[in-house]
Amino acid sequence: MIRDDIKTALVTAMKAREAEKTAAIRLIQSAIKNRDIEARTGKAPDDDDALVVEVLNKMAKQRRESIEMYEKGNRPELAAAEAGELAVIEGFMPKRMSDEETVAAIDAIKAEIGAEGLKDMGKVMAELKARHATSLDMAKASGLVKARLAG
Known part of the structure; x- marks a missing residue:
C-alpha cells in the first residue's frame, strides 16, 4: 500500500537526515490524515490507495500551480522549493497510464x-x-x- 511506502520513506529520510524530503513527506502524511478525518463524515473510498492517490494528485496540482506563479513572480528559490516537494510527491504516485x-x-x-x-x-x-x-x-x-x- 502507498500509505506504508510513505511511512517507510519518512523513516529512511529521517535516518539520512534529509530535511527537505522529511518535511515534504510529513506534509503528505498531514494531508492524508486530514482526508481521513473528512472521510469519517462521508463515504470513504473502498480502496485506501485511491484515497491516498487522490490526496497526492491534489497536492501535486497545487505544487505545479505554485511553481508557475513563483516563476512568473521572479521567485526562483521558492519555485525550486516547490519543485523539490513535487518530486517527492510524484515519487509516491503510481505509474500513469499512457x-x-x-x-x-x-x-x-x-x-x-x-x-x-x-x-x-x-x-x-x-x-x-x-x-x-x-x-x-x-x-x-x-x-x-x-x-x-x-x-
Missing part, C-alpha cells in the same frame, strides 16, 4: 456500456474513474473521452 492505454480503456468502456455520443460522457467518466482512478489523470482523460465520443 495516452494510448487511456484511449484503449475508454474504447473498451464505451463498447461495454454502449456509449454513442456526448450525452453518455458522464457514464463513461464514472466507469473510467471507478476502474482506473489511481493510474489516470482525470482532467486529461476528460478531454480524451470527449474526443472519442464526439468522433
Whole structure:
C-alpha cells in the first residue's frame, strides 16, 4: 500500500537526515490524515490507495500551480522549493497510464456500456474513474473521452 511506502520513506529520510524530503513527506502524511478525518463524515473510498492517490494528485496540482506563479513572480528559490516537494510527491504516485492505454480503456468502456455520443460522457467518466482512478489523470482523460465520443 502507498500509505506504508510513505511511512517507510519518512523513516529512511529521517535516518539520512534529509530535511527537505522529511518535511515534504510529513506534509503528505498531514494531508492524508486530514482526508481521513473528512472521510469519517462521508463515504470513504473502498480502496485506501485511491484515497491516498487522490490526496497526492491534489497536492501535486497545487505544487505545479505554485511553481508557475513563483516563476512568473521572479521567485526562483521558492519555485525550486516547490519543485523539490513535487518530486517527492510524484515519487509516491503510481505509474500513469499512457495516452494510448487511456484511449484503449475508454474504447473498451464505451463498447461495454454502449456509449454513442456526448450525452453518455458522464457514464463513461464514472466507469473510467471507478476502474482506473489511481493510474489516470482525470482532467486529461476528460478531454480524451470527449474526443472519442464526439468522433
